[in-house]
Amino acid sequence: MKTIKRTIIILLAVLIAGYLVNLVLQKRYYQTISQETLIGIIRCAKSTDKNYDYYLFYLPARPNGRSGGPATKGEQPSFRFVKLKGDEWFFEGEIIKWKGLLNLLGFKTVQRPVRIYDSAGTSYLLEAGPQKIVFGIEKILPVIDTSFTSIVKQRFMPKIKIGIYATNSGYLVRRVR
Secondary structure, three states, X not given: OHHHHHHHHHHHHHHHHHHHHHHHHHHHHHHHHOOOEEEEEEEEEEOOOOOOOEEEEEEEOOHHHOOOOOOOOOOOOOOEEEEEOOOEEEEXXXXXXXXXXXXXXXXXXXXXXXXXXXXOOOEEEOOOXXXXXXXXXXXXXXXXXXXXXXXXXXXXXXXXXXXXXXXXOEEEEEEOO
């Protein structure tokens, strides 16, 4: 009788421990796939130049458009001033989506802003250097689920601060207060 009680208690302890581990892993996975990383802030203003409709001011969250949070001490973000035509602008970049296990382990989405452009075709490159190494090794590493281009568009809204965020599924824009 003692061995049956002991076996049941051990079995219940193992089941409860397994359930708690499962809860922690699910929480970690949810946090990883729902994470939003600020890429930069955009503000618009009416143009004083008759050849353009709007000015767009882009300030990356990190220098040279690198992701990973605010600039560290001594780093100065590379501010961009863009002249655009039309009534909307587009932000384009590349994103790498990791396979499920790496998401579970907390690997963050890798992204690279590429350009800002308008509906008239005026385009400004955001990253002039070579692409990040992870984009070049997609065929070699079996841990990359996919890489894709993400584009968000937004109407020009003068005097409103717009944040550009990278998520596991692409870019999104949201008003920043």
